[in-house]
Amino acid sequence: MNKKTYKPWKQAERGTAKAMNGVRTPLSGGNSLHTTGDVIHPVYYVEVKMRKKHAVLTLMDDVTLEARKEGKIPIVVLQETGRRTRYYLVAERYMADALKERP
Numbered sequence: 470m471n472k473k474t475y476k477p478w479k480q481a482e483r484g485t486a487k488a489m490n491g492v493r494t495p496l497s498g499g500n501s502l503h504t505t506g507d508v509i510h511p512v513y514y515v516e517v518k519m520r521k522k523h524a525v526l527t528l529m530d531d532v533t534l535e536a537r538k539e540g541k542i543p544i545v546v547l548q549e550t551g552r553r554t555r556y557y558l559v560a561e562r563y564m565a566d567a568l569k570e571r572p
Contacts, residue, residue, distance in 0.1 A: 477519060478517070478519045479493070481517050481519045482494075482507045482508065482517045485507070485508055485515060485517050486507075486508040486509070486510075486515075488561060489508060489510055489513065489515065490510075491508040491509055491510035491513070491515065492508065492509045492510075493507065493508060493509075494506060494507055494508060494509055525545065525547070525558060528545055529543065529545050529558060529560070532544075532545050533560070542559070542563045542566055542567050543559070543560065543563070544557055544558065544559045544563075544567060545557075545558040545559075546558075
């Protein structure tokens with residue numbers, strides 16, 4: 470790949486699109502005629518955020534270490550006071566297993 474055109478965030482969007490059986494949105498989200506999200510998908514609205522560091526991933530690293538000790542799938546659940554919705558963070562490599570284990 471040409472070094473001038475290599476952009477890590479574009480690679481992250483392409484990889485996410487591939488993993489989700491979607492297509493990376495051409496142009497910048499808002500300039501696209503398809504969706505303002507980063508991935509064109511018939512069901513999901515996907516926004517990919519690439520940063521040098523995400524605070525929640527530091528927490529996920531700690532949880533992963535503890536889960537490994539017990540032979541379990543690491544999941545971080547985020548919920549804010551006053552909100553009923555929970556957000557589940559699970560590593561891509563564990564996602565299929567996590568969904569399979571639902572009661």
